[in-house]
Amino acid sequence: MGHEISRREAIGSAGAIGALGILSSFFESEALASTSAASQKVNLLELPALPFPEDALEPVIDKETVRIHHDKHFAGYVAGLNKDLKTLDQARQSGSFDSIKQVSRDLAFNASGVILHWIYFSTIGPNAGGKPVGKLDVLIKRDFGSYDIFWKQFSAASKTVEASGWGVLAWEPFSEKLLVLQAEKHQNLTSWGCMPIMVCDVWEHAYYLKYQNRRAEYVDNFAKIIDWPKVEKRFEKYCLNK
Numbered sequence: 001m002g003h004e005i006s007r008r009e010a011i012g013s014a015g016a017i018g019a020l021g022i023l024s025s026f027f028e029s030e031a032l033a034s035t036s037a038a039s040q041k042v043n044l045l046e047l048p049a050l051p052f053p054e055d056a057l058e059p060v061i062d063k064e065t066v067r068i069h070h071d072k073h074f075a076g077y078v079a080g081l082n083k084d085l086k087t088l089d090q091a092r093q094s095g096s097f098d099s100i101k102q103v104s105r106d107l108a109f110n111a112s113g114v115i116l117h118w119i120y121f122s123t124i125g126p127n128a129g130g131k132p133v134g135k136l137d138v139l140i141k142r143d144f145g146s147y148d149i150f151w152k153q154f155s156a157a158s159k160t161v162e163a164s165g166w167g168v169l170a171w172e173p174f175s176e177k178l179l180v181l182q183a184e185k186h187q188n189l190t191s192w193g194c195m196p197i198m199v200c201d202v203w204e205h206a207y208y209l210k211y212q213n214r215r216a217e218y219v220d221n222f223a224k225i226i227d228w229p230k231v232e233k234r235f236e237k238y239c240l241n242k
C-alpha cells in the first residue's frame, strides 16, 4: 500500500496533481493550519500537521491511536499518492502504459485515502460534539427528517461497513441533496460527483487500540468529537457557494 515509501521520494512528483486540483480546493488550509488564508488551496501531496495535540481527543480516541493514525497511516496514503503520480509521469514520458490498470487502482485508493483523511482530521477535535449548525442543520432536517434520524442512519452505515472503510455524509450536487454513503476501503461504493462533508473512519487502525472489536461503541462516541461548525463552514463555502 505504499507505506514504505520515504517522504523524500514522496515529494518528488509534485506537479502531476492537476487532475486532483478541483478536489483540493475543497480543503481550505485553515482547517488544518489556522494561520493560512481561507482561500488558499492545500497540497494533497504533503502530510498536513495534526491540527490538535495528540491527546486532545481523549477519552474518545487515545493519544497513541491518533499518533499512529496520522503519522503512519495518513502519511502512508500521501506517500502512495506521490508514488502513483510519479509512476504516471514516467509512463507518459516513456510512452508505455503497460501498468495503467494497476496504477489506476492504486491512484483511486491512495487519492481517496488522502482526501478522506484530510476531511477526517479537519472535522474532528476537542471541545466538539453537539449538533449541526447553520444551513447544514436546516438541510439535514430537510433531507433526513431530523438530526436524530440522520445520526441513526449515519451511525448504522458506519457500524456496518464490510471490513475497512468509512461512513460518509456527502453532498450530491446534481440534485443538491445530502446523502449518507458507505465507503469500502477508501474508494469503493461512492457515487460520482458527491463531495464528502463529514466522515467516520472505521478502519480498525482508527479505533482498535482502545475499542478492539467494539466498533459500534467507537462510532457512538465519535459523535462527541465532530466539530460541526467546521463542517458547516466548509459545506457552505464549497457546496452551497461553489
Ligand code: MN
Pocket: 069, 073, 117, 201, 203, 205, 206
Ligand atoms: Mn484511517
